Amino acid sequence: MNINATLIAQAVVMIVFVAICWRYIYPPILSVMKEREKRITDGLEAAKKADDSLEEAKLAFDKELNQAKAEAAEILDKANARASQIVTDASSKAEAEAEKILTSASTTIENETNKAKEELRQQMSDIIIDTTQKILGDEISKEKHEEILKKAAEEL
Amino acid sequence: MASELTTESYISHHLTNLTCGKTPDGWTCDPYKVDQMGFWAFHVDSLFWSIGLGALFVFVFRKAISKNSDASVAPSGLQNFVEMSIEFVEDNVQSLFGSVKNTLIAPLALTVFVWILLMNLMDLVPVDFLPVLAGHIAYAIAGDAVEWIKGPESLYFKVVPTTDPNITLGMAFGIFILTIYYSITVKGLKAFIAELTLHPFGKYMIPINFVLEMVNFIAKPISLGLRLFGNLYAGEMIFILIALMLFFSSIPIGVLGFGLHLVWALFHILIVALQAFIFMALTIAYLAMAHETEEH
Numbered sequence: 001m002n003i004n005a006t007l008i009a010q011a012v013v014m015i016v017f018v019a020i021c022w023r024y025i026y027p028p029i030l031s032v033m034k035e036r037e038k039r040i041t042d043g044l045e046a047a048k049k050a051d052d053s054l055e056e057a058k059l060a061f062d063k064e065l066n067q068a069k070a071e072a073a074e075i076l077d078k079a080n081a082r083a084s085q086i087v088t089d090a091s092s093k094a095e096a097e098a099e100k101i102l103t104s105a106s107t108t109i110e111n112e113t114n115k116a117k118e119e120l121r122q123q124m125s126d127i128i129i130d131t132t133q134k135i136l137g138d139e140i141s142k143e144k145h146e147e148i149l150k151k152a153a154e155e156l
Numbered sequence: 157m158a159s160e161l162t163t164e165s166y167i168s169h170h171l172t173n174l175t176c177g178k179t180p181d182g183w184t185c186d187p188y189k190v191d192q193m194g195f196w197a198f199h200v201d202s203l204f205w206s207i208g209l210g211a212l213f214v215f216v217f218r219k220a221i222s223k224n225s226d227a228s229v230a231p232s233g234l235q236n237f238v239e240m241s242i243e244f245v246e247d248n249v250q251s252l253f254g255s256v257k258n259t260l261i262a263p264l265a266l267t268v269f270v271w272i273l274l275m276n277l278m279d280l281v282p283v284d285f286l287p288v289l290a291g292h293i294a295y296a297i298a299g300d301a302v303e304w305i306k307g308p309e310s311l312y313f314k315v316v317p318t319t320d321p322n323i324t325l326g327m328a329f330g331i332f333i334l335t336i337y338y339s340i341t342v343k344g345l346k347a348f349i350a351e352l353t354l355h356p357f358g359k360y361m362i363p364i365n366f367v368l369e370m371v372n373f374i375a376k377p378i379s380l381g382l383r384l385f386g387n388l389y390a391g392e393m394i395f396i397l398i399a400l401m402l403f404f405s406s407i408p409i410g411v412l413g414f415g416l417h418l419v420w421a422l423f424h425i426l427i428v429a430l431q432a433f434i435f436m437a438l439t440i441a442y443l444a445m446a447h448e449t450e451e452h
Contacts, residue, residue, distance in 0.1 A: 002190070003322060004177070006199040010206060010326025011333075017210045018260075018267045018330075025217045026263035029242055032226075039228065 125153050163400055170283060170396050172312040173199035173320060186304035187312055201290075201313050202320040209274040209317070213267070241270060245436070252440045253447075261443055264334070268327065269436040275323070276388055276428035278316045280421055283395045287313040318388040318431075321381065328381030331439050335376075338446040380438050387431045391424050 129149065176185040177197025185200065220238035223231075231239055245266045253261055278286075291308035299305050317323045339348045352369045353362045398420060401413030 002197070003325070004175075004193070004195050004197045004199070006197075006202060006320065006322035007326040007329060009198055009203055010323045011330040013203070013207055013210065014267075014327050014330040017214065017271065018264050020214055021217070021267040022260055022263040025214065025221065026242070026266060028221050029217070029238060030246075033239055033242065036231075
């Protein structure tokens with residue numbers, strides 16, 4: 001436990017180790033730590049920014065979505081209205097057509113009926129004249145008894 | 157030689173350094189010639205562990221740098237440990253040193269802290285393990301060639317460098333020199349001398365002032381070195397005494413000694429770290445004082 005030259009040797013050794021640490025160990029580690037710290041700070045800031053922009057994007061998205069929904073509803077309303085319009089139009093048109101067809105059909109039927117009646121009347125008068133001629137001989141002719149025939153046809 | 161082992165010889169064996177120095181007959185490490193060596197002798201064991209552990213510190217921290225070089229990769233393992241110690245030192249330097257710009261202080265504090273911590277930790281290695289190992293190695297290698305090595309027990313080998321006052325005072329001395337250097341370069345020689353001579357009684361009492369201030373000035377490194385030495389020496393002493401309970405007593409006392417050993421080792425971990433921290437904090441504080449221009 002004497003004090004001897006070990007003391008001086010230790011002081012020298014200490015100066016050497018401190019110098020090594022000062023020159024080669026401390027600065028590189030500290031600079032990397034500082035750089036990493038800066039990176040982390042930057043990263044956190046960027047994350048915050050990204051968060052904010054995400055929030056913004058969400059708001060914008062919601063807005064767009066609502067707008068789109070409103071538009072869709074409007075389009076749907078329009079389409080419904082148009083569809084019912086078309087249905088109404090179509091049914092009224094169909095009704096009109098049906099009416100028209102019905103009218104023309106009844107007209108045709110009436111015409112046909114009249115025509116048939118006329119024909120019948122004609123044939124009837126022909127048959128009557130024929131028969132009368134045969135019965136009475138040539139005393140009666142179409143030309144002579146025009147008047148009578150006409151009267152008879154009208155009575156039929 | 158084991159039969160000659162007594163309590164006294166066991167304790168003195170553990171408290172004596174392996175000393176090499178110059179005697180009239182030439183260089184020797186013979187423990188019986190230490191008295192002839194005078195001042196120019198070296199405690200080889202203390203210096204061996206001191207340099208070895210300092211080299212370990214440099215090696216471990218250099219290794220961390222090679223992994224550390226990319227700031228974009230997250231640190232892990234050893235690197236975390238290294239960065240944690242650097243952050244710890246930076247915090248302490250910040251709080252004690254404030255705004256003063258000096259790039260040496262933090263590396264100095266880091267070196268002092270880690271180095272002393274490692275040296276103190278040697279105290280937790282079982283007291284007999286390394287001395288006996290070293291004795292056997294020395295006897296096996298040089299037993300025939302060196303006349304003073306008569307058996308494995310004839311080699312003294314202290315393992316904890318901080319229980320050697322030369323080591324602790326040596327470091328305090330290095331810091332003392334730095335304190336003087338910064339006092340002169342930062343304050344200027346004139347202000348430094350004025351600080352030592354013009355307080356506390358004014359310029360008409362310069363000799364008294366000087367004596368008082370010198371005591372104050374020199375007490376700092378001495379107390380710094382002796383505090384560390386005293387704490388660790390006492391701790392080592394208690395380990396030795398507890399170890400004696402195992403060897404020279406009955407079985408119940410041996411068992412008690414085993415339990416005490418465990419308790420003291422656990423408690424000693426606190427002392428080990430605390431003393432390293434105190435040495436570092438005072439180093440920073442003394443150097444901060446050297447930078448203060450006007451303190452009165």
